[in-house]
Amino acid sequence: MILGRRSMDGKRREIVRLGHPILRQRAEEIPRERFGTRFLRDLERDLLRTMFEDSGVGLAAPQIAAPVRAFAYYVPGEDDEDEVPPRVVFNPVLTLEGEPTELGWEGCLSIPGLRGLVSRHPRVRVAGFDADGQPVQIDAEVRRIVEEAHNRAEAMINEHAGALEDIVKLLLDRESIDGEQVKAIVAGAPALPAATAEGEAGEQQVLRPEPRRTTPGLMEGERPQPA
Numbered sequence: 001m002i003l004g005r006r007s008m009d010g011k012r013r014e015i016v017r018l019g020h021p022i023l024r025q026r027a028e029e030i031p032r033e034r035f036g037t038r039f040l041r042d043l044e045r046d047l048l049r050t051m052f053e054d055s056g057v058g059l060a061a062p063q064i065a066a067p068v069r070a071f072a073y074y075v076p077g078e079d080d081e082d083e084v085p086p087r088v089v090f091n092p093v094l095t096l097e098g099e100p101t102e103l104g105w106e107g108c109l110s111i112p113g114l115r116g117l118v119s120r121h122p123r124v125r126v127a128g129f130d131a132d133g134q135p136v137q138i139d140a141e142v143r144r145i146v147e148e149a150h151n152r153a154e155a156m157i158n159e160h161a162g163a164l165e166d167i168v169k170l171l172l173d174r175e176s177i178d179g180e181q182v183k184a185i186v187a188g189a190p191a192l193p194a195a196t197a198e199g200e201a202g203e204q205q206v207l208r209p210e211p212r213r214t215t216p217g218l219m220e221g222e223r224p225q226p227a
Helices: 038-053 138-159 161-174 179-186
Strands: 058-060 070-075 084-097 102-108 111-120 123-129 135-137 196-198 204-206 213-215
Touching (some): 038 058, 038 070, 038 084, 123 138
Antiparallel strands (some): 070 084, 084 123, 102 111, 196 204
16 A cells, blocks of 8 residues: 555654664564554554654664564655655565666665765565555556656647647747747647748748847957958
């Protein structure tokens, strides 16, 4: 189950720091009979609430002194990329692909104030369960987000096909148009007239701004003639 960020009503737990013995222990696998219980639902909400209040994008259960195999994650949206909604995965199984060749600066909420350059695998597949015991796979979730974004883009192209043709024609004629002109065309306004004027011979001549005078008596680009 994917949870909305604003619906987290769990409590913020203290994050244990480097040196705490629980961080050196192997986390316990959650037995099947614990799924669907209040224990896991409370842990799910507490993990997310703590992660967000401490401005993190990932948090493991042992970091809040719960010695079980579970972690919360969230990927904020940037620019045109959609966010990956917050979720908690229980009993995760990681499959690493490729060699650890990608370097990136990373931090840890259990080691505040320190960051390190970490070598990561280019791709990781993660499978596990939600709090109710339903299988989850992060690859499938990310693929769903990409497909939704693709479908939205395709719908916009189909819906505004005529406007896009007008924009292309205007760009071919003027070489550039501004954002307000694009918005007007998409909103249904007629394309602007071509920036041309009829010459004496009836040929189309592109209108250009008159050259500026930079020195009295001289046009821009002209050089003074020797006396």
